[in-house]
């Protein structure tokens with residue numbers, strides 16, 4: 614992303630950091646090339662959770678459990694997190710990490726393809742974090758909107774694709790063109806769906822924050 618590296622380094626230098634358990638999960642994930650949320654993404658999530666105090670959270674894309682364990686540190690007692698992962702080696706690791714972190718009564722890991730799993734979930738969740746395959750966000754969206762409570766928050770990560778999103782599709786490598794056009798469709802939908810108010814932020818690899826309206830937006834807004 615086109616944000617001054619020195620600025621990012623400076624902002625990161627002010628971070629208080631996480632507890633030892635989270636630090637070790639993070640280090641292992643980096644070593645094993647498991648993609649996990651960036652520090653800036655974590656920072657924004659933490660503030661949103663403190664502000665909104667959600668009781669029922671849903672995450673699409675658990676990987677090894679880093680972000681769900683992190684979020685569990687910033688929610689109120691009694692709040693729960695359901696997270697979804699389909700890649701077997703990561704499921705095994707996520708279960709291990711959740712257990713070691715002592716979060717088995719807070720975090721439920723659902724195993725399988727999110728598209729199928731989402732269809733079987735009952736509304737409603739007051740905070741949903743979308744962090745799975747970028748090309749599938751647009752396909753997850755109808756189920757995610759069904760599951761999101763009015764007044765609830767949807768946060769989506771990696772939406773600006775290291776800046777590729779502003780490139781013409783021909784300037785994007787052929788391999789990434791489908792993801793590029795699907796992510797553009799996703800962002801358009803988030804910004805134009807009458808049920809949502811959305812901001813797109815150049816934080817981390819690009820994040821959106823959407824709130825599901827409790828009443829339809831007035832005409833022309």
Ligand SMILES: C[S@@+](CC[C@H](N)C(=O)[O-])C[C@H]1O[C@@H](n2cnc3c(N)ncnc32)[C@H](O)[C@@H]1O
Nearest residue numbers: 649650674676679680698699700726727745746
């Ligand atoms: C960016 S990683 C998630 C990182 C995690 N949220 C964190 O920060 O600790 C995305 C994960 O989504 C999983 N994933 C991708 N598509 C999926 C799908 N359709 N259903 C379930 N999991 C999926 C991938 O296997 C991968 O582990």
